[in-house]
Amino acid sequence: xxxxxxxxxxxxxxxxxxxxxxxxxxxxxxxxxxxxxxxxxxxxxxxxxxxxxxxxxxxxxxxxxxxxxxxxxxxxxxxxxxxxxxxxxxxxxxxxxxxxxxxxxxxxxxxxxxxxxxxxxxxxxxxxxxxxxxxxxxxxxxxxxxxxxxxxxxxxxxxxxxxxxxxxxxxxxxxxxxxxxxxxxxxxxxxxxxxxxxxxxxxxxxxxxxxxxxxxxxxxxxxxxxxxxxxxxxxxxxxxxxxxxxxxxxxxxxxxxxxxxxxxxxxxxxxxxxxxxxxxxxxxxxxxxxxxxxxxxxxxxxxxxxxxxxxxxxx
Amino acid sequence: xxxxxxxxxxxxxxxxxxxxxxxxxxxxxxxxxxxxxxxxxxxxxxxxxxxxxxxxxxxxxxxxxxxxxxxxxxxxxxxxxxxxxxxxxxxxxxxxxxxxxxxxxxxxxxxxxxxxxxxxxxxxxxxxxxxxxxxxxxxxxxxxxxxxxxxxxxxxxxxxxxxxxxxxxxxxxxxxxxxxxxxxxxxxxxxxxxxxxxxxxxxxxxxxxxxxxxxxxxxxxxxxxxxxxxxxxxxxxxxxxxxxxxxxxxxxxxxxxxxxxxxxxxxxxxxxxxxxxxxxxxxxxxxxxxxxxxxxxxxxxxxxxxxxxxxxxxxxxxxxxxxxxxxxxxxxxxxxxxxxxx
Amino acid sequence: xxxxxxxxxxxxxxxxxxxxxxxxxxxxxxxxxxxxxxxxxxxxxxxxxxxxxxxxxxxxxxxxxxxxxxxxxxxxxxxxxxxxxxxxxxxxxxxxxxxxxxxxxxxxxxxxxxxxxxxxxxxxxxxxxxxxxxxxxxxxxxxxxxxxxxxxxxxxxxxxxxxxxxxxxxxxxxxxxxxxxxxxxxxxxxxxxxxxxxxxxxxxxxxxxxxxxxxxxxxxxxxxxxxxxxxxxxxxxxxxxxxxxxxxxxxxxxxxxxxxxxxxxxxxxxxxxxxxxxxxxxxxxxxxxxxxxxxxxxxxxxxxxxxxxxxxxxx
Ligand SMILES: Nc1ncnc2c1ncn2[C@@H]1O[C@H](COP(=O)(O)OP(=O)(O)O)[C@@H](O)[C@H]1O
Ligand code: SF4
Ligand SMILES: [Mg+2]
Numbered sequence: 003x004x005x006x007x008x009x010x011x012x013x014x015x016x017x018x019x020x021x022x023x024x025x026x027x028x029x030x031x032x033x034x035x036x037x038x039x040x041x042x043x044x045x046x047x048x049x050x051x052x053x054x055x056x057x058x059x060x061x062x063x064x065x066x067x068x069x070x071x072x073x074x075x076x077x078x079x080x081x082x083x084x085x086x087x088x089x090x091x092x093x094x095x096x097x098x099x100x101x102x103x104x105x106x107x108x109x110x111x112x113x114x115x116x117x118x119x120x121x122x123x124x125x126x127x128x129x130x131x132x133x134x135x136x137x138x139x140x141x142x143x144x145x146x147x148x149x150x151x152x153x154x155x156x157x158x159x160x161x162x163x164x165x166x167x168x169x170x171x172x173x174x175x176x177x178x179x180x181x182x183x184x185x186x187x188x189x190x191x192x193x194x195x196x197x198x199x200x201x202x203x204x205x206x207x208x209x210x211x212x213x214x215x216x217x218x219x220x221x222x223x224x225x226x227x228x229x230x231x232x233x234x235x236x237x238x239x240x241x242x243x244x245x246x247x248x249x250x251x252x253x254x255x256x257x258x259x260x261x262x263x264x265x266x267x268x269x270x271x272x273x274x275x276x277x278x279x280x281x282x283x284x285x286x287x288x289x290x291x292x293x294x295x296x297x298x299x300x301x302x303x304x305x306x307x308x309x310x311x312x313x314x315x316x317x
Numbered sequence: 318x319x320x321x322x323x324x325x326x327x328x329x330x331x332x333x334x335x336x337x338x339x340x341x342x343x344x345x346x347x348x349x350x351x352x353x354x355x356x357x358x359x360x361x362x363x364x365x366x367x368x369x370x371x372x373x374x375x376x377x378x379x380x381x382x383x384x385x386x387x388x389x390x391x392x393x394x395x396x397x398x399x400x401x402x403x404x405x406x407x408x409x410x411x412x413x414x415x416x417x418x419x420x421x422x423x424x425x426x427x428x429x430x431x432x433x434x435x436x437x438x439x440x441x442x443x444x445x446x447x448x449x450x451x452x453x454x455x456x457x458x459x460x461x462x463x464x465x466x467x468x469x470x471x472x473x474x475x476x477x478x479x480x481x482x483x484x485x486x487x488x489x490x491x492x493x494x495x496x497x498x499x500x501x502x503x504x505x506x507x508x509x510x511x512x513x514x515x516x517x518x519x520x521x522x523x524x525x526x527x528x529x530x531x532x533x534x535x536x537x538x539x540x541x542x543x544x545x546x547x548x549x550x551x552x553x554x555x556x557x558x559x560x561x562x563x564x565x566x567x568x569x570x571x572x573x574x575x576x577x578x579x580x581x582x583x584x585x586x587x588x589x590x591x592x593x594x595x596x597x598x599x600x601x602x603x604x605x606x607x608x609x610x611x612x613x614x615x616x617x618x619x620x621x622x623x624x625x626x627x628x629x630x631x632x633x634x635x636x637x638x639x640x641x642x643x644x645x646x647x648x649x650x651x652x653x654x655x656x657x658x659x
Numbered sequence: 660x661x662x663x664x665x666x667x668x669x670x671x672x673x674x675x676x677x678x679x680x681x682x683x684x685x686x687x688x689x690x691x692x693x694x695x696x697x698x699x700x701x702x703x704x705x706x707x708x709x710x711x712x713x714x715x716x717x718x719x720x721x722x723x724x725x726x727x728x729x730x731x732x733x734x735x736x737x738x739x740x741x742x743x744x745x746x747x748x749x750x751x752x753x754x755x756x757x758x759x760x761x762x763x764x765x766x767x768x769x770x771x772x773x774x775x776x777x778x779x780x781x782x783x784x785x786x787x788x789x790x791x792x793x794x795x796x797x798x799x800x801x802x803x804x805x806x807x808x809x810x811x812x813x814x815x816x817x818x819x820x821x822x823x824x825x826x827x828x829x830x831x832x833x834x835x836x837x838x839x840x841x842x843x844x845x846x847x848x849x850x851x852x853x854x855x856x857x858x859x860x861x862x863x864x865x866x867x868x869x870x871x872x873x874x875x876x877x878x879x880x881x882x883x884x885x886x887x888x889x890x891x892x893x894x895x896x897x898x899x900x901x902x903x904x905x906x907x908x909x910x911x912x913x914x915x916x917x918x919x920x921x922x923x924x925x926x927x928x929x930x931x932x933x934x935x936x937x938x939x940x941x942x943x944x945x946x947x948x949x950x951x952x953x954x955x956x957x958x959x960x961x962x963x964x965x966x967x968x969x970x971x972x973x974x
Contacts, residue, residue: 019813027817027825127387143954145905147912148946151932155943159936166935213432219383220427221447221498222419235437247815254820258909262932273913276824288825292816311482312436 005304013300020292021074025067028285057083070285079286084278089286092271099169099267103259104252106183107190108245114191115198120229122199123206134199141196146255150189150262157185167264186263190255194248201244205237212236235309242309246302249295328399329356330538331380331506336394338372338379338562345611346390349375351562353394354637355555357506360536362529364549364570366585367559370607373542374428376559377508380540381425382407382415398422398506420447424504426528428511430491434483440467440494441479447501466497471527489520493527500531507532507539513548525552546585550574555643558582561608561618564637568644578640578651580623617649625650711962714955721952724768725775733765736922745938755940757930763944766922770945773834773916773923774952777907778900780838785845785899790892792846793853794884798861798876804854811847819844823910832918841906845899852895853888860887897960901953908949924949 054060058069073080079089122134144152158166164185170178209215210233218232257269264270268287275283307314338350349372357363367373378384380396396407400422407415427433435443444466445459454462460479467475470493483491492512499507509528513521529552532539541549549556549570556573558566558581566579577583584603605622616631617623623630627650635647724731734752743756754763796804814822826840860866866883874882904924910916911925919926924945931942 016813016816019809020816023813023817027822031825031828139957140950140954143901143950143957145909147909148928148950151928151935151942151946154932155935155939159939213427213429214435216378216383217425217427217433217495217498218435218446220381220419220425221501222416222421222450223446224416232435232438236435250815250818253818254909257818257820257824258912261913272821273824276828279828284825288817288821291818291821295816295818310437312484315482315485 005307009300009303013296016296017293020296021071021289022067024285024289024292025070028281028288029063029066031281074289079289080282082280082283084280089283092283093268093287093290096266096268096271099265100256100260100269102172102183103186103190103256103265103267106187107194107252110187110191111194111198115195115202116234119199119202119206120234122203123210124225124229126207135203138196138199141192144192146189146193147258147262149192150185150259153185153189169265186259186265189259190252193255194252197244197248198241202237202241205240206233209233209237239306239309242302242305246299249298253291328404330359330399331357332397333380334395336376336379336396337391338375338384338389339391340375340385341388341390342611347610348613349562349610350379353564355557355564355567357538357540359505359538360533361555362532362539362541362553364553364556365540365542365559366546366549366556367544368603368607369544370610371559372562372610373559374510377425377510377540377542380407380508381419381423382410382412400505417451420451420504421502422504423506423508424499424502426496426499426507426509426512429515430488430495431515433495434491436483439480439482444494444498444501447498451502462501466501467494469531470494470497488516489524492516492524496528496531500535503535505537507537508542509539510542511544514544558585561613562610563618563647565619565648566646567637572644576644578644578646578653579648580625580652581619583652711959714958717951717955718959721771722775725771728769728772731768733768734762736761736765736769737920745934745941747938748940748944754944755938757927757941758934763941766927767924767945767948770922770924770927773921774904774907776834777838777841778903780835781841781845781903782896782899784839784842785849786892786896789846789849790853790888793850794857794880794888796850797854797857798880798884807850811850814847819906820909823906824915827910827915832915834917837907837910837916841903844906848899849892853892856888856891857884860884894960894964897956897963901956901960904949904953904956
C-alpha cells in the first residue's frame, strides 16, 4: 500500500503528460478537420469557418486541451464527426477483440518461451540450446505481418486448419472464436516469444550459478523441481518488466494484424480513423492506448512485490 | 550390539581414495584435486585446511556429487560411504541414486549464508523441502519438524521465522538456517565448507560451537573445511593440510600442532590470524603466490615458496609418506630432518 | 516490435543484490546485458566465422542493388507485362512476376533502394539527435537529464506504430519524410544508449583529470567523451537498421510508406497477400529477401557490438 501511495504522483504526472502529448500530436496533424468533413473543393470558406466554430476549433490550443481532458476524464471522448458515433462507445465495442488478441498472444508466447528457455538454460551450451537460440534469433528477424503471411499460407491456405480472415465473437461460438483468433494471436506471439525466451534464458543461466541452487541440489531436490521451484521465480523479474514494456510492441503489431485478418479491433479502428483523418477518434484511441500502457506498466512495477519478498519488505 | 552394527563400527563411515578432479576452466584444465585420500569415522571431525584456491571446495562438491557436469573433465578415485552396513561407491552412482543420499546421508553447509538461501522462498519452505522429499512427511509435519530444527540451531522465536524470508535475517542467523537445512534429514556425514568465513568474528565462534555440539549429539562424521588453522585447532580430531589440490600433511590434531613436519603447515601455522584481525584476513603472511593449478609444473607445488627447497623438489613430486603413527606428510626435506639447513 | 525492448529495462524497486558469480555452475558466463551477443555466439561459435561473412556478403549485395538499381540489367520494375501475370519464379521471370505482371527481381532491386536509404538516413538522424541528447544528459546530469528521461518515458508510452502513423500524417510520404519520421522514432533509444555510455565514461580518471586541469566543457565532450561513446553508438547502428527495415516495411505494408508506384518490400508483401492462394511466391519472395536482410543486419551488428562490449547494463 505504501508503495502504491509513493508512486501515485508519478503515475498521475505521466498520465497528464501523455494526454497532453496525445492532444498535441493530433492537433498538429495537417488537414483541417472541418475541410475533411465538408469534403475538399467547392466548399465556401464561410461554411468551413462556421463548422470550425461549431467544433470549437477556433479557440486557443490550451483551452481546447483542458476542455478535451475534462470531458475525457468523465469518459467522454466526444463524437466522431464522420460517423456520429461516440468515440468511447466505438472503442469499448472493439476493445474485447484487441484485448483477447493481445492476451492470447502474450500467453502463447509465455507458454512456449518459459519451457524453451528452461530447456535451453538447463542444457546451456549444448546442441539443443544452440538450436533453440538459433530459432529465437530467426524469429526476431520476422515482423509479425510477415509471420501472418507465412501462417496463413501454411495453416489456412495449404492445410485449411484455420480461417484466413474474419472474426467470430466469443458469445456466438467459443470454439469458432478461438479458431478465428488463433492465427492472429500466433502471428503476434512469435516475435514476443523470441524476446521473452532470450531474456529468460540469460537470467536463468545466471540464477543457476547461484549458491542457493547448489544448496537445493545438496538437499537432493530433483532437477526439474529445482528449475521450477528454485530457479524460475528469481529469474522472472526482467521477463515481467519486458512483458509490460512490450505492450507497445504488441499493440503496434495488433494494428497491422487486425488489418490483415480483418478483425474488428481497436487497432484497425485506429488505422482506419487515421486514413479518414477522423481526428477526434484518433485522439481518443491514442489516449486510451497510452493510458493503458502506462497503467499496465505501473501495475507490473507494483507486482514485483508479489514475486520478490525483498521488495515487499522494502519499507 | 548385533554383528552388523559391530561391523559398521569398524568400517570407516567415509573412505576417500585417490580422489582426482580436473575441471575445464577458462584458462585451461584446472588440476583442482589430485590423489586425495582420507578416512572419516562416525562421530569424528576431520579438519581440512588450506589457502583459498587449494581445491577444498571442489573436493567437497565432488563428495556431494555436485561438480558442474559440463566443466568436469576428469573425476577419478574411490569414495565409499558406509550406509546401514552396506558400502556405497559414490562415484559409481547414477545422478538419481546420488540424489537420494543428499540430505539423509550426506549434507553440506556452505560458505556464504547471504547467497545460499533462496531469496523468494520462506525459511519454512526451504527447511521443510528435504523433509517432504526424503522422509515423506506431509506439509504440516514437515513444518512442525522445521520448527524444532530452528529451535535446535538456536534461532529465537522460531515460529515467527518460519514465515520469514532470508533477507529478514542477519548473516549469523542465516547460517544457522543453512545448518538447520543440512541437518534436517539427520545426515551421517556433514561437509562444512568454510561455514564461518563470511561471518563476524564474534558470530564465528558461536556457529562453530553449535556445529560441533550438533555433531557430537548426532554422532555424525564431519569434514570441517577452513583456510584458518585456528578454526580447527581444538575442534577437529584429525587435520589434513591441503596445498595445490593435494593433501601435504595429515595427522591427529594434537600431533600436528606438536610435531608438524611440512613447511607449508608451518607457514600456515605462523599466519594464523590473531583474534584482533578482521575475519576476512587472508594468509598474506606466506610469501609468494598461491598455487597454480593449470598445467602444474613437475616437482613439489610448494617449491617456489618453500624455505627448505632444494634441487630435488623441483624435479620430483613428493609422495605422501608415513612419519609416525597416523602421521603422513609429502615433503623431501621436512621440518626437523637432518638434511634441512645442512 | 522490439524498439522499446532491451533499451529500457526497469529494475525492481529495490535492485537485487549484485549477482555474485561463483566459479561453479555448468553454464557459461552469459551476462544479462550481453545476452544477445551470447546467444549469437552460441549459435555461430566465436570469431568472425563463415556466418558473419555470408551475412556481410548478403548485405553488400543488397547495398549494391540499391546503389546500382538503375544501371543493373534488370527489367523495368513498373512495366506490367500482362501475359506474365503471377508467373512463378524461373519461368518467364527469374523470381516470377507479380499480380500486374511486373518483374519481381527488378522490383526487389528497386525496393532495396527504399530500404537502404531509409534505414541509413533514419538511423543517422536518430543517432545524431538522440546521441547528442544522451551525451548532454549523461554529462550534465541534473535537471536536464531528469527532464529528458521523463519526456522519453512519455514518448515511449505510445506504441511505435501509432507515433509513426501520426508523424507520417504530419510530415508526408516522400522518401525523406519517411526517413525523418522513422529517425525521430529512434531518438529515445539512442539517447538511452548514449547516456548510459557517457555515464560510465565520465567517471573515468582521464575525464576527471581533464576536468581538474580546467579543460573547457566543449573540449572534454569532443575529445574525451565523444570518442568513447561513438563506438558503442555506431555498433548499435546495424541492429537498429534491421529494426528500421522492419518498421519501414510495416508502414509500406499498410500502404503508408513511400507512395506508389515506387516499389518497396513491404508493399510487395502486401500485394502478395492478395494472391496468397494462387501464387504464394508473390509474397514469399520479398518476405524471404527481407528476412535474410534483417537477419544479416542483426547478426553482423551483433558481432560487431560484442567486439565493443557495449555497456547496456545501466540503460
Ligand atoms: N567450475 C569450475 N570450473 C573451473 N575451475 C574451477 C571451478 N570451480 C573451481 N575451480 C578452480 O579450482 C581450483 C580450486 O578451487 P576451490 O576448490 O574453490 O578452492 P578452495 O575452496 O580451496 O578455496 C581453483 O583454481 C578454482 O579456480
Ligand atoms: S618437497 Fe621441497 S619444496 Fe616441497 S615442501 Fe618439501 S622441502 Fe619444500
Ligand atoms: Mg572454497
